[in-house]
Amino acid sequence: MNALDLSRLRPRLPSPLEPVADERFARHGLTLLLKRDDLIHPDLPGNKWRKLALNLREAAGRPVLTFGGAYSNHLRATAAAGRLLGFPTVGVVRGDELAGRPLNPSLARCAADGMRLEFVDRATYRAKNDPATVAALLERAPAGAYVVPEGGSNALAVRGCVELGRELAGRADVAAVACGTGGTLAGLAAGFEGRTLGVPVLKGGFLGGEVRALQEAAFGGPRGDWSLDERFHGGGYARVPPVLTEFAQNFEARHGLAIERLYVAKMLYGLMILADEGAFAPGTRIAAVVTGAPEGTA
Structure with a gap:
């Protein structure tokens, strides 16, 4: 697709x-x-559609890696887009303490839509725009992943x-x-x-x-x-x-x-x-x- x-x-x-x-x-x-x-x-309501559309065209079917908190509507929309359009998604989630807990409804929806969730500590999350941090995350992501920032902005x-x-x-x-x-x-x-x-x-x-x-x-x-x-x-x-x-x-x-x-x-x-x-x-x-x-x- x-x-x-x-x-x-x-x-x-x-x-x-x-x-x-x-x-x-x-x-x-x-x-x-x-x-x-x-x-x-x-599945992609509101500003999520408007903010993602041009980014998805730019990604052109490549995997998408993006960022959000535990209740992020942006993560949900990105995961849904991946399911509907047939590309892999990775969600970098703020808070490594969440990794061993049951997923809340928002994150469970992301996972059900095929998003791979990667929980990181808050210091790493704060450095999400640092090139070295992004490079390390991309090493663990599917090859050729396209990065969309937090909130899609x-x-x-x-x-x-x-x-x-x-x-x-x-x-x-x-x-x-x-x-x-x-x-x-x-x-x-x-x-x-x-x-x-x-x-x-x-x-x-x-x-x-x-x-x-x-x-x-x-x-x-x-x-x-x-x-x-x-x-x-x-x-x-x-x-x-x-x-x-x-x-x-x-x-x-x-x-x-x-x-x-x-x-x-x-x-x-x-x-x-x-x-x-x-x-x-x-x-x-x-x-x-x-x-x-x-x-x-x-």
């Missing part, structure tokens, strides 16, 4: 843009729109996300997206004509530099009008405080849509707070990018 032939997977593109009648936004004169990237493909991924911004051009004034490694935001902002807001789901204040570096690698310099609001990470990655759980459950009850907690809920909660703070002028159309679905629903 030639990995270049992604069209046979029949991605749903452009993804739907759905208005949501929510009085928490309407009372401020705002229109909330959901950009349903979670519906692009059942590199110049090719950024270029793949430009189309997301173009799909929203003229249909929204503000585009908002939850951010892990910054690749989706970097591409979205480059393709969008309005204001782009990133909501980091990790603490640390490092993401702005990462987005700038990704745009430099992809385009040779900055693109688009983008900013970050660092307040809504909920304590850090994979942290879901009670206030966020309550918000997500309420949103689900109002709109009948299951909300992924680690990314999407944080972004939507942040938008609600910003609306209450008067961050958006009346009449603003806000497109919230739904980058993924809860575990077990995609």
